[in-house]
Amino acid sequence: MSTTKKIAGAALAAALGVTTLSACGGDAKDKTAGASDAPKSTTVTLVSHDSFNVTDAVLKEFEQQSGYTVKTLKAGDAGAALNQEILTKGSPRGDVFFGVDNTLLSRALDNGIFTPYEAKGLAGVKPEYVLDKEHRVTPIDSGDICVNYDKAYFAEKKIAPPQTLDDLVKPEYKNLLVTENAATSSPGLGFLLASVGKYGEEGWKDYWSKLKANGVEVVDGWEQAYNERFSGSAGGKKAKGDRPLVVSYASSPPVEVLYGEPQPAEAPTGVSTGTCFRQIEFAGLLKGAKNEEGGKALVDFLISKKFQEDMPLQMFVNPVTKDAALPELFTKHGVVIEKPENVAPETIAKNREQWVKAWTSLVVK
Amino acid sequence: MAVPLAFFGLFFAYPVVAIVGRGLKTDEGWQFGRFAEVLARPDIADVLWFTTWQALASTVLTLLIALPAAYVFARFEFPGKQLLRAVVTVPFVLPTVVVGTAFLALLGRGGLTDELLGVRLDTTVWAILLAHVFFNYAVVVRTVGGLWAQLDPRQEEAARVLGAGRFTAWRRVTLPALAPAVAAASLMVFLFTFSSFGVVLILGGPSYSTLEVEVYRQTAQLLDLPTAAVLTMVQFAAIGGILAVHARTVRKRETALRLVDPGRTTHRPRGWAQRTLLGGVLLTVALLIVLPLGVLVERSFDAPGGYGLGYYRALQDAGAGGGTFLVAPLEAIWNSLQYALAATAIALVIGGLAAAALTRRGGRFVRGFDALLMLPLGVSAVTVGFGFLITLDEPPLDLRTSWILVPLAQALVGVPFVVRTMLPVLRAVDGRLREAAAVLGASPLRAWREVDLPLVRRALLIAAGFAFAVSLGEFGATVFIARADRPTLPVAVARLLGRAGELNYGQAMALSTILMLVCAVSLLLLERLRPDKTSGEF
Numbered sequence: 010m011s012t013t014k015k016i017a018g019a020a021l022a023a024a025l026g027v028t029t030l031s032a033c034g035g036d037a038k039d040k041t042a043g044a045s046d047a048p049k050s051t052t053v054t055l056v057s058h059d060s061f062n063v064t065d066a067v068l069k070e071f072e073q074q075s076g077y078t079v080k081t082l083k084a085g086d087a088g089a090a091l092n093q094e095i096l097t098k099g100s101p102r103g104d105v106f107f108g109v110d111n112t113l114l115s116r117a118l119d120n121g122i123f124t125p126y127e128a129k130g131l132a133g134v135k136p137e138y139v140l141d142k143e144h145r146v147t148p149i150d151s152g153d154i155c156v157n158y159d160k161a162y163f164a165e166k167k168i169a170p171p172q173t174l175d176d177l178v179k180p181e182y183k184n185l186l187v188t189e190n191a192a193t194s195s196p197g198l199g200f201l202l203a204s205v206g207k208y209g210e211e212g213w214k215d216y217w218s219k220l221k222a223n224g225v226e227v228v229d230g231w232e233q234a235y236n237e238r239f240s241g242s243a244g245g246k247k248a249k250g251d252r253p254l255v256v257s258y259a260s261s262p263p264v265e266v267l268y269g270e271p272q273p274a275e276a277p278t279g280v281s282t283g284t285c286f287r288q289i290e291f292a293g294l295l296k297g298a299k300n301e302e303g304g305k306a307l308v309d310f311l312i313s314k315k316f317q318e319d320m321p322l323q324m325f326v327n328p329v330t331k332d333a334a335l336p337e338l339f340t341k342h343g344v345v346i347e348k349p350e351n352v353a354p355e356t357i358a359k360n361r362e363q364w365v366k367a368w369t370s371l372v373v374k
Numbered sequence: 375m376a377v378p379l380a381f382f383g384l385f386f387a388y389p390v391v392a393i394v395g396r397g398l399k400t401d402e403g404w405q406f407g408r409f410a411e412v413l414a415r416p417d418i419a420d421v422l423w424f425t426t427w428q429a430l431a432s433t434v435l436t437l438l439i440a441l442p443a444a445y446v447f448a449r450f451e452f453p454g455k456q457l458l459r460a461v462v463t464v465p466f467v468l469p470t471v472v473v474g475t476a477f478l479a480l481l482g483r484g485g486l487t488d489e490l491l492g493v494r495l496d497t498t499v500w501a502i503l504l505a506h507v508f509f510n511y512a513v514v515v516r517t518v519g520g521l522w523a524q525l526d527p528r529q530e531e532a533a534r535v536l537g538a539g540r541f542t543a544w545r546r547v548t549l550p551a552l553a554p555a556v557a558a559a560s561l562m563v564f565l566f567t568f569s570s571f572g573v574v575l576i577l578g579g580p581s582y583s584t585l586e587v588e589v590y591r592q593t594a595q596l597l598d599l600p601t602a603a604v605l606t607m608v609q610f611a612a613i614g615g616i617l618a619v620h621a622r623t624v625r626k627r628e629t630a631l632r633l634v635d636p637g638r639t640t641h642r643p644r645g646w647a648q649r650t651l652l653g654g655v656l657l658t659v660a661l662l663i664v665l666p667l668g669v670l671v672e673r674s675f676d677a678p679g680g681y682g683l684g685y686y687r688a689l690q691d692a693g694a695g696g697g698t699f700l701v702a703p704l705e706a707i708w709n710s711l712q713y714a715l716a717a718t719a720i721a722l723v724i725g726g727l728a729a730a731a732l733t734r735r736g737g738r739f740v741r742g743f744d745a746l747l748m749l750p751l752g753v754s755a756v757t758v759g760f761g762f763l764i765t766l767d768e769p770p771l772d773l774r775t776s777w778i779l780v781p782l783a784q785a786l787v788g789v790p791f792v793v794r795t796m797l798p799v800l801r802a803v804d805g806r807l808r809e810a811a812a813v814l815g816a817s818p819l820r821a822w823r824e825v826d827l828p829l830v831r832r833a834l835l836i837a838a839g840f841a842f843a844v845s846l847g848e849f850g851a852t853v854f855i856a857r858a859d860r861p862t863l864p865v866a867v868a869r870l871l872g873r874a875g876e877l878n879y880g881q882a883m884a885l886s887t888i889l890m891l892v893c894a895v896s897l898l899l900l901e902r903l904r905p906d907k908t909s910g911e912f
Contacts, residue, residue: 093763190579192595265876
């Protein structure tokens with residue numbers, strides 16, 4: 010037998026070996042879940058989008074206290090993940106879904122994928138976030154989609170950065186703003202909704218005509234807008250970004266600090282506080298969940314103080330409970346948005362497609 | 375034959391039919407009226423028109439740029455040829471998220487073309503076309519170049535002795551011999567660019583959309599399954615048509631050609647014309663392929679506080695943050711390798727069996743099966759991914775949350791490569807050798823081991839490499855499949871790019887560079903194992 014032959018054989022054996030080994034690993038886990046199914050299942054499964062994140066220690070603590078093992082499944086962006094839940098309605102892949110926001114809430118509720126459950130600790134949640142009175146969903150976090158600005162640019166040009174939506178159409182901010190496609194990107198949609206909230210269901214078109222005349226640029230997603238075009242972000246600086254204004258999140262400046270190398274004393278970017286749309290994310294117990302009890306415990310955990318205080322530095326969102334303290338990074342480098350624009354989920358559900366279509370033909374084509 | 379058929383039936387046809395059915399079938403029965411309704415929409419007509427013409431333009435441009443290279447790789451001997459052949463193949467397996475970033479850096483504002491020429495190509499169709507050339511260059515170089523290297527140059531020389539001019543001789547002798555390979559390569563490029571997704575999404579900006587992008591939007595974002603179903607069917611019909619033509623040209627190609635050992639047809643470039651040609655091709659490769667890849671590498675080293683390994687070191691610490699997001703990127707490499715190995719094993723078994731079946735039997739049915747195996751290359755990942763969800767949901771096949779779904783989906787894309795690489799070699803095995811072995815008393819297994827295996831071993835390794843590389847870079851299907859916290863390299867890169875902050879961006883670049891390296895190394899190893907006689911159809 011030649012050496013090459015041996016190597017080939019070994020490679021194939023290795024390939025098959027890995028397959029079987031991993032197969033064993035997977036099976037072992039499933040078996041524990043299956044075996045204990047009868048009296049009380051010990052595994053509880055959370056389905057979410059790709060941005061879900063929690064500190065291991067925090068999750069471990071919940072597992073130890075509750076006796077459940079948490080399995081996390083992530084599947085694509087928020088829209089795709091929710092649509093997958095709607096498709097698998099009645100035979101869900103997990104027990105709890107986290108990641109439906111107020112722009113998609115009505116789609117989720119109309120499709121009836123959740124079982125009502127009033128979470129323990131709901132009294133501690135700020136009442137303005139409890140949008141579903143039947144408690145099919147529980148609010149978990151909130152975040153604001155806002156225009157961010159490049160501090161260095163405005164300091165150098167000696168102009169004040171814009172603060173409100175009205176400011177953005179002024180001549181001194183011509184050709185400075187880059188935003189995302191409202192049809193495919195959630196910050197893009199959020200910014201469109203901010204204008205709807207501010208100027209009304211008819212007035213927003215007029216506003217966008219002015220924005221377009223003032224040179225707003227639309228790119229497909231947040232990654233391109235923020236990492237390539239925005240002159241204030243780390244990626245944008247490297248890519249020689251040319252736009253000092255970008256639609257991003259109110260939490261982006263603290264993130265720039267946290268992942269700076271070395272960490273800067275002050276965030277390189279700021280937030281235009283009068284341009285924000287508030288996103289609220291919810292979790293719900295899935296209809297047909299195999300482990301309903303575990304699912305309930307998991308929802309309770311998501312609004313517990315421990316998880317709420319862990320969230321800001323893991324997902325860069327704000328807690329929804331009254332007693333959760335923000336980390337220093339947020340209090341020091343972040344801003345609190347007093348008056349975000351808002352649109353009712355039912356109004357969004359009813360008009361969303363038509364608005365996006367109108368927006369597309371107005372701004373993109 | 376039964377195994378690959380069952381595999382494709384269960385993991386491809388059934389999920390795709392189910393999701394299309396979900397869109398088109400209501401309580402009142404099938405809604406075929408939807409077709410007319412959707413196709414009559416002006417925005418959909420725009421999408422169809424753009425999809426078709428950009429694919430045509432991309433194909434023509436790719437041929438124009440890559441054919442000279444196919445010639446150079448086939449006929450000239452020069453130092454670093456093997457390395458270069460591996461390098462031009464790397465883009466083929468890179469995730470589009472990463473390539474999009476590199477192209478924006480070159481063609482966008484502040485990019486190289488902007489600074490040197492004052493020309494910006496981002497959000498123009500030129501960026502899309504150039505990126506398509508970047509991705510598909512290797513398809514032409516490998517498919518056409520592979521055959522070209524085996525054409526006997528003496529035939530052309532004979533024509534010239536008989537008085538034909540240089541061009542006439544080429545046109546009358548070489549071109550007809552090459553034509554089927556060129557046609558096959560064109561169709562492959564057309565297939566890939568017709569179903570282009572990431573490139574169009576990132577480089578086209580919001581104003582350009584292909585059918586594939588539209589299927590994604592309608593399914594993943596809007597949950598408009600009827601429209602998605604109609605578009606999927608339209609894409610199916612188009613791809614089916616392309617494959618039918620492809621199958622015909624491939625069959626023609628198998629008509630007897632006098633092939634010689636490629637080692638005998640190459641020589642060092644002679645005279646200024648040939649040197650210029652070689653120089654031109656090297657320059658094109660440098661500008662079109664090495665430069666965009668170089669930008670990524672450069673950025674991965676451009677750490678704060680001077681060039682260095684800062685971001686690579688950060689990759690090691692990233693898991694320490696202790697979140698489920700930051701599965702240590704090094705772990706993502708390991709995940710990717712495991713998934714790719716499993717996918718390769720599956721693709722080899724299924725593809726190998728299919729190729730064997732295709733060799734032994736003829737007839738219309740088998741040829742149809744040949745085309746069927748190629749279909750996954752042209753069907754949108756979101757359709758397959760969402761199809762998995764609604765079909766594989768009952769025991770014993772509730773695989774929706776199983777790790778095996780990822781390699782299964784990746785193998786779907788790998789199988790066509792395995793089949794295409796193995797077919798020509800398997801067809802060349804002389805059945806009489808097997809019979810002779812049997813007569814001499816060998817069991818069928820022994821005969822296979824002693825006769826077939828040594829002959830196909832190298833083709834098998836090449837096929838394995840292709841399947842491995844494709845799985846390594848696969849992003850589309852993987853991203854829709856729920857994973858128990860085991861992101862692959864491309865998924866990890868996308869997640870890092872989805873967050874603000876310098877370290878995240880730098881690590882995304884570093885991880886992309888590592889992905890590139892893994893691809894290049896596995897392809898280089900393949901180059902070493904490349905059999906002399908048969909190069910397969912890729």
